[in-house]
Amino acid sequence: MEENKKGKNWEQNEVTLAKEVSVEVIPSIINLTIEEFYELAGKYKDAFTAYKVKYFEDRSRFQEFTSNLIAIANNLHTCIESTEKYMQQIRLSMEGEQNSIGIASGTGARRVTQQQIIENMDQLNTRWNNAVTIAVNYLREEVMTDIQPHLSELFSRKWLVGSAALETICMTISDYHHDHKHLRPVTRCALLMDLQFRIVSEYLKAIEQRRLTFASYDERSSAGKRMKNDVGRMENMLAEFSNNPDMEGQLTSLSSIVSCAGDVISLKDKSLLSLEATSFARKFPNCPSELLAAILATRDDVGRNEAKQLADEVLQHVQFHPKDPIFDQLFGLRQQESSEWGLPNFGMTNVFSNFMKKE
Structure with a gap:
């Protein structure tokens, strides 16, 4: 925060100095300032990335890693806000003025336009956004290292x-949330949503990999109950996190797909299986056919060919139903290995940007 204040004061001092010399050079001074911050943003990202690498080489080395990354993410969030505000000020201050001003340089006239300044600030904000996404990824990686087994x-x-x-x-x-609650709501929400993606997708991946198949109805019934209990536990955790006023309405639950899969698996009367599968497909019409087939095939009374045929049939009937795009991200994630997971790969950068707009 202190660094941000220093940067802002330096920026104001540069503009003040430019006014004393010549009003005409203000756009160029502003543009040079943006270029300096652009370079700083890259160095800042490189520095905390090196810090993260050293931490994961020996996690006992830095006791304050989590709190430091939280401070970094919050600082970057402040930089995004400051850049946005300054961009608005530039638009207002230069409105109605001459759109471009020429200044002398060693190679001839150099012209800096309002549009160039705005475009450069957009590029700066993109760099801030990329950096904060990386910082959130590192916080997520720390949690994932502990929960992966x-x-x-x-x-x-x-x-x-x-x-x-x-x-x-x-x-x-x-436990991590005791520290993560100090993140800005937007970054905290993006992190929690990402972790939820990891947990829910693990169930789907396990089903497709046939990590567990059943030999009797009793086993299927036990699994269905267990899946519902797990969903209840996850939803209680999210509800606890959502209790803070700054998180109200921000977290979308994805775990319902686990309990719905449990309903398909634990259904006792096979004659009703087509109806149950159709109900599942209506709730998740963008579910890949191979995933629904895998859910059906875990049952002891359904063969793989039968499961594939039934999955194709019911999904064909719901192909024009409204689809929730967040489940597209979830269904894509289930196909990735843990080492390939990352926020930018599955649209979480866009989710993060949407949260930014809400805030």
Whole structure:
């Protein structure tokens, strides 16, 4: 925050000095200032990236890594806000004035237009946004490092007989949230949504990888109950995080797809399976056919060919139903390996930008 104030004061001093010399050079001074901040933003990102690399080499090395990354993310958020405000000031201050001003340079006349300044500030803000997305990624990576072993237990034989994997995952995220709650709401929300993507997609990935199949109705029934209980635990965690006024209405739950998959798996009367699968497809019409087929094929009374045929049929009937784009991101994520996960790859940068606009 102190650095941001210094930068702002320096910027104001430069403009004041420019006015004393000549009003005509103000656009060029502003443009040079933007270029300096653009370079600074890149160096800042490189510095905290190097810090992150050293931390993950030995996590006992920096005890304040989480709080430092939170401060970095908040500083970058402030930079975005300041750049936006300054851009508005430029538009207002230069409105009605001559659109371009020539100044002498060693190579001839150099002209700086209002449009050039605005475009350069847009580029600066893009760099700030990219940097804050990377910072959020590093915070997410820290949490993921701790919960990854437990994610691999979800929807497995160990999970079915009583593993506390999801409880451990939720407790770990809640522990981190004691620090993460100091993030600006927009970055906190993006981080929590990303973590939710990871958990829910793990169930879908486990189903497709046939991490668990069932030999009897009793097993399927137990799995269905377990999936509903897990969803309840996840939703309670999100509700707890949403209690803060600055988070109200910001978090979208994705976990309903897990309980709905559990309904398909645990259905006792196979004669009603087509209706249950259709109900699932209506709720998630953008569900890939291979995923729905995999859900059906976990049942002990459905073969793979039958599952594929039924999935294709029911999804054909709902192909024109309204689709929630957030589930497109989820369905894409399930196909990725953990090492490939990253906010920018699955539209979370866009989600982050949308949150910024809301705030």
